[in-house]
Amino acid sequence: MREITYRQALNEALAEELERDPNVFLMGEEVAEYNGAYKVSQGLLERFGPKRIIDTPISENGFAGLGVGAAMVGLRPIIEFMTFSFSLVAFDQVVNNAPNMFTMSGGQFNIPITFRGPNGPAHQLGATHSHATEPIYANAPGLKVCTPATPRDAKGLLKTAVRDDNPVLVLEAELLYSSKGMVEPPDEELLIPLGEAEVKREGSDVSIICYAQTVRLALAVAAQLEDEDISAEIVDLRSIKPLDERAIFDSVAKTHRVVIVEQDRPFCGVGAEVCYRIQKNIFDELDAPIVRVSQEDVPMPYNERLEKAVLPNADKLIAAVKKVCYA
Amino acid sequence: MQRPEPRDEVEMLALMLLIRRFEERASQQYQAQKIGGFCHLYIGQEAVVVGAIAAVRDDDYVITAYRDHAHALARGTSADACMAELFGKETGCSRGLGGSMHFFDRSRHMYGGHAIVGAHVPLAAGMAFASKYRTEDRVTLCFFGDGAINQGSFHEALNLIALFKLPVVLICENNLFAMGTSVKRSTSLKQIVDRAEGYDIPGEIVDGMNFREVRDKLAEIVCSIRKDPHPAFVEIRTYRYRGHSMSDPASYRTKDELEKYRLDDPITRLRAQLTREGKLTNEKFDQIDKHAKETVLAAVKFAEKSPELPLERLYDYTYVNSVVAGVSPAKSKESAADTAATTR
Ligand SMILES: Cc1ncc(C[n+]2csc(CCOP(=O)(O)OP(=O)(O)O)c2C)c(N)n1
Numbered sequence: 001m002r003e004i005t006y007r008q009a010l011n012e013a014l015a016e017e018l019e020r021d022p023n024v025f026l027m028g029e030e031v032a033e034y035n036g037a038y039k040v041s042q043g044l045l046e047r048f049g050p051k052r053i054i055d056t057p058i059s060e061n062g063f064a065g066l067g068v069g070a071a072m073v074g075l076r077p078i079i080e081f082m083t084f085s086f087s088l089v090a091f092d093q094v095v096n097n098a099p100n101m102f103t104m105s106g107g108q109f110n111i112p113i114t115f116r117g118p119n120g121p122a123h124q125l126g127a128t129h130s131h132a133t134e135p136i137y138a139n140a141p142g143l144k145v146c147t148p149a150t151p152r153d154a155k156g157l158l159k160t161a162v163r164d165d166n167p168v169l170v171l172e173a174e175l176l177y178s179s180k181g182m183v184e185p186p187d188e189e190l191l192i193p194l195g196e197a198e199v200k201r202e203g204s205d206v207s208i209i210c211y212a213q214t215v216r217l218a219l220a221v222a223a224q225l226e227d228e229d230i231s232a233e234i235v236d237l238r239s240i241k242p243l244d245e246r247a248i249f250d251s252v253a254k255t256h257r258v259v260i261v262e263q264d265r266p267f268c269g270v271g272a273e274v275c276y277r278i279q280k281n282i283f284d285e286l287d288a289p290i291v292r293v294s295q296e297d298v299p300m301p302y303n304e305r306l307e308k309a310v311l312p313n314a315d316k317l318i319a320a321v322k323k324v325c326y327a
Numbered sequence: 328m329q330r331p332e333p334r335d336e337v338e339m340l341a342l343m344l345l346i347r348r349f350e351e352r353a354s355q356q357y358q359a360q361k362i363g364g365f366c367h368l369y370i371g372q373e374a375v376v377v378g379a380i381a382a383v384r385d386d387d388y389v390i391t392a393y394r395d396h397a398h399a400l401a402r403g404t405s406a407d408a409c410m411a412e413l414f415g416k417e418t419g420c421s422r423g424l425g426g427s428m429h430f431f432d433r434s435r436h437m438y439g440g441h442a443i444v445g446a447h448v449p450l451a452a453g454m455a456f457a458s459k460y461r462t463e464d465r466v467t468l469c470f471f472g473d474g475a476i477n478q479g480s481f482h483e484a485l486n487l488i489a490l491f492k493l494p495v496v497l498i499c500e501n502n503l504f505a506m507g508t509s510v511k512r513s514t515s516l517k518q519i520v521d522r523a524e525g526y527d528i529p530g531e532i533v534d535g536m537n538f539r540e541v542r543d544k545l546a547e548i549v550c551s552i553r554k555d556p557h558p559a560f561v562e563i564r565t566y567r568y569r570g571h572s573m574s575d576p577a578s579y580r581t582k583d584e585l586e587k588y589r590l591d592d593p594i595t596r597l598r599a600q601l602t603r604e605g606k607l608t609n610e611k612f613d614q615i616d617k618h619a620k621e622t623v624l625a626a627v628k629f630a631e632k633s634p635e636l637p638l639e640r641l642y643d644y645t646y647v648n649s650v651v652a653g654v655s656p657a658k659s660k661e662s663a664a665d666t667a668a669t670t671r
Contacts, residue, residue: 025460051460056487057483057486057487057490059483059486059487061449061479061480061483062449062452062480062483062484062486062487063449063483063487064449065446065447065448065449065450065452065453065480065483065484066449066450066452066453066456066484066487067453068449068450068453069390069438069449069450069451069452069453069454069455069456069457070453070454070456070457070460071453072438072450072453072454073388073438073453073454073457073458074457075453075456075457075460077453092443092446092480093446093449093480096443096446097441097443097446097447097450101439102644102645102646102647103424103644103645104421104424104425104429104431104439104440105421105424105425105429105431105433105439106419106420106421106422106423106424106425106431106644107422107643107644107647108421108431108432108433109431109433109438109439110647110649141645142645142646144646160651160654163649163651163652164649164651165647165648165649166646166647166649189653191651191653191654192654193651193654
């Protein structure tokens with residue numbers, strides 16, 4: 001194992017998959033000559049050439065659709081959105097064309113495409129640039145959605161996504177690109193299954209269910225709670241869809257108390273679905289009502305103080321944990 | 328470069344007749360409530376798709392919008408599979424999961440049947456991108472209506488197609504109306520073909536009631552694309568005799584206008600040309616027509632007695648089973664389908 005950044009991990013995943021399969025290509029705005037808006041595709045143009053690393057005009061619907069069409073005839077496109085906030089102008093391609101094709105064609109056309117890019121609120125980018133799109137896309141049958149929180153997960157999930165024969169969205173965490181973590185050396189194949197959560201920290205008093213940018217927050221809070229004799233188990237969903245129910249239920253059966261901390265908005269958010277499934281399937285295991293910590297239900301303000309107030313934070317999470325623990 | 332063997336014109340006439348008889352029968356079956364949803368008929372436009380198909384190879388890519396029955400039939404999908412799709416049966420060309428607007432036939436390179444206006448033009452760009460990526464000399468035929476040319480996806484795709492010099496023939500089937508909106512009321516151009524100019528794509532206007540003109544023009548374009556990949560645009564002027572869909576009485580246009588086009592009917596026209604040249608007798612024509620009618624009637628019978636997809640297989644067509652090598656299947660948890668099915 002060695003320590004690399006989240007950005008490097010994604011870059012390695014791209015390079016390895018491009019190397020492995022000539023049908024894989026990377027397309028998006030500024031991915032080639034500029035080396036990526038967030039430098040995730042650094043050096044790839046030089047290494048793989050302009051046939052496979054392709055800059056596009058600012059036409060998200062156009063190039064997302066181009067990817068779907070190329071996938072229909074056997075290529076394996078990786079389509080980068082500069083951020084998933086911009087994927088909204090390609091919504092029709094991502095939601096109507098990519099996942100529906102397999103059904104509508106009676107199983108004749110599966111779409112092996114990866115849509116990837118940063119997702120979720122970053123820092124003071126305002127309402128248009130701060131969308132957490134995971135609940136929107138997870139609502140579309142036929143799509144798979146994953147949300148890596150660490151460099152290791154980023155690499156392993158992206159590689160698996162590229163090899164999956166269905167449309168997969170890899171929602172990277174904008175704020176984590178420079179974060180570091182331990183990852184297997186490049187000569188060891190690292191593939192992480194879609195639909196497998198990971199317990200990032202064992203605990204016995206409360207399950208904190210989180211993903212993407214909230215994993216770090218949850219881990220920090222867990223360390224703090226230790227001082228107050230509350231042992232928190234951190235369950236990182238890693239994939240939103242398919243959802244690893246077993247891992248969630250196993251943890252809840254152990255702790256009997258649940259807080260869900262999510263980076264999206266509360267209404268019809270990821271936590272609502274997780275919550276529903278827990279109470280539906282293992283209601284008797286619960287010793288307290290489930291509490292969700294999410295964004296406030298407002299368009300993201302630019303003002304720094306207000307933005308902080310909208311986002312989940314340590315105080316909110318600690319308060320939620322204490323509430324379910326009756327502490 | 329190799330042009331395909333010229334297709335026998337009597338056969339092409341037979342194909343146009345098959346399409347027309349199929350659509351007439353579909354209309355009747357729709358009224359009998361054997362067909363659900365939206366159903367858009369191609370009657371009047373037959374020379375467009377048949378002329379275009381006559382100009383390409385079987386392995387060229389074809390993609391179109393939702394008025395798609397004819398495109399599948401022209402590609403060789405059986406009337407049985409097409410009618411069964413309209414009936415929602417498992418034997419349909421999309422297993423009864425697509426319906427009238429979503430006909431697919433992979434083995435015949437028919438890539439749909441797309442019902443969001445303009446949304447398939449980027450897909451055509453991708454298919455042509457793949458041909459170029461693999462240095463194949465395939466051409467993609469992308470059909471769309473006059474209503475599609477004001478859609479963002481259309482414009483984005485045209486720019487990409489031109490920028491990347493992709494081997495696509497953009498075929499605008501200009502039947503003068505998008506539902507009830509005439510081109511005059513929708514489009515800020517004197518003629519649709521001028522759209523192509525804005526993207527530096529060569530464009531031409533073709534008489535869509537004349538099979539030979541469509542075929543010859545397309546053959547010429549396709550031949551030049553095979554030599555050196557590039558896009559082309561054709562505005563093919565045609566007319567639909569029926570309403571936009573089964574529920575549309577088409578009261579936004581005059582009887583006179585319709586009559587004018589009916590007198591220029593593409594089937595009558597090709598028939599007259601062939602008869603004049605001694606290649607077709609009235610007897611032979613009647614025989615072809617009888618065969619077309621029998622084929623579609625048999626297709627109705629086939630569709631009627633075909634089974635529907637069993638309920639137990641509802642979840643089989645949401646995700647393709649994808650086993651990624653190196654990812655332990657024991658660890659990879661149940662699919663979304665399973666979880667949805669078990670916990671709901
Ligand atoms: C994005 C979108 N908007 C609206 C519709 C509804 N609609 C279906 S067909 C149609 C008219 C399209 O006309 P045209 O493209 O000229 O094709 P034609 O019907 O003449 O074959 C409309 C408005 C749709 N299917 N998709």
